[in-house]
Amino acid sequence: MTIPTVVCGRTGRMTRLIAGAVEQAPGVHLAARFTARGAAAATPGAPPVVADLAHLSCSTPVVVDFTAPEATAALLRQALTHDCALVIGTSGLGAAERTLLAEVGRVRPVVAAANFSLALLAVARFVRELAQQVDDSWDAGVLDVHFAGKRDRPSATARYLADQWRRPEERGEAPEINAFRMGDAVSEHRLLAAGAGEHVEVLHRVADRAAFLPGVLRAVRFAATAPPGVHTLEDVARTPLPAAR
Ligand SMILES: NC(=O)c1ccc[n+]([C@@H]2O[C@H](COP(=O)([O-])OP(=O)(O)OC[C@H]3O[C@@H](n4cnc5c(N)ncnc54)[C@H](OP(=O)(O)O)[C@@H]3O)[C@@H](O)[C@H]2O)c1
Numbered sequence: 138m139t140i141p142t143v144v145c146g147r148t149g150r151m152t153r154l155i156a157g158a159v160e161q162a163p164g165v166h167l168a169a170r171f172t173a174r175g176a177a178a179a180t181p182g183a184p185p186v187v188a189d190l191a192h193l194s195c196s197t198p199v200v201v202d203f204t205a206p207e208a209t210a211a212l213l214r215q216a217l218t219h220d221c222a223l224v225i226g227t228s229g230l231g232a233a234e235r236t237l238l239a240e241v242g243r244v245r246p247v248v249a250a251a252n253f254s255l256a257l258l259a260v261a262r263f264v265r266e267l268a269q270q271v272d273d274s275w276d277a278g279v280l281d282v283h284f285a286g287k288r289d290r291p292s293a294t295a296r297y298l299a300d301q302w303r304r305p306e307e308r309g310e311a312p313e314i315n316a317f318r319m320g321d322a323v324s325e326h327r328l329l330a331a332g333a334g335e336h337v338e339v340l341h342r343v344a345d346r347a348a349f350l351p352g353v354l355r356a357v358r359f360a361a362t363a364p365p366g367v368h369t370l371e372d373v374a375r376t377p378l379p380a381a382r
Contacts, residue, residue, distance in 0.1 A: 222246040
């Protein structure tokens with residue numbers, strides 16, 4: 138049996154890529170599209186478009202949301218009363234949406250990540266290790282470069298990387314983040330760290346949003362069998378996939 142997967146949104150850049158990937162990948166199938174904008178007439182031969190999870194014909198789908206905070210909030214409110222699992226990639230969630238997400242996580246499996254690149258997990262591990270190795274004289278900063286028009290600033294990924302540098306004994310201020318919004322490049326995050334006579338620079342650049350798809354598909358497979366809770370991409374990556382999938 139393949140995992141019924143519902144992709145939120147219809148025309149978004151990530152939405153289109155994810156829907157295409159779900160249609161191609163083994164072990165999952167595109168059961169429907171969901172939109173908080175209101176149901177739309179189905180295109181012949183294409184999966185239905187629903188505005189209410191109760192109108193889905195499949196049971197316990199994994200719903201993938203890479204949209205906008207207001208659309209994510211609408212989805213989360215429905216997920217409180219509809220049996221499903223969630224994969225949330227929307228960035229720029231405010232305090233109210235994060236509270237709602239935690240509330241949903243008490244009853245549903247939710248994977249939420251600022252960045253679904255599996256390679257970025259290794260970058261984050263390196264930054265944590267570097268922060269542990271060096272002494273207190275070291276400082277760090279994060280550069281966040283995204284396409285013009287990106288809504289959130291700094292990006293959730295920039296904040297995530299800055300948090301990796303924060304040392305356990307300090308728990309104080311995270312490194313400064315400088316954000317630029319320009320051109321049409323997808324994203325670039327650079328962590329710079331320096332001590333006496335030494336300078337380390339780590340760069341993660343995404344040139345194609347397809348880079349997020351392996352992480353998203355892995356999260357879908359994880360969420361389908363995960364217990365309730367708000368899970369991270371680290372949780373997903375450290376969990377071996379079931380043999381049948
Ligand atoms: N976590 C990660 O790894 C990761 C990676 C890339 C992007 N992102 C995030 O994913 C989100 C989408 O990025 P994108 O580049 O695909 O953006 P985009 O091309 O602008 O697409 C936005 C999507 O959100 C939907 N949407 C926006 N406002 C809505 C509303 N009020 N009600 C219902 N639906 C609404 C749109 O619906 P329609 O299709 O109906 O127009 C569209 O599908 C952003 O938050 C971005 O930062 C996260």
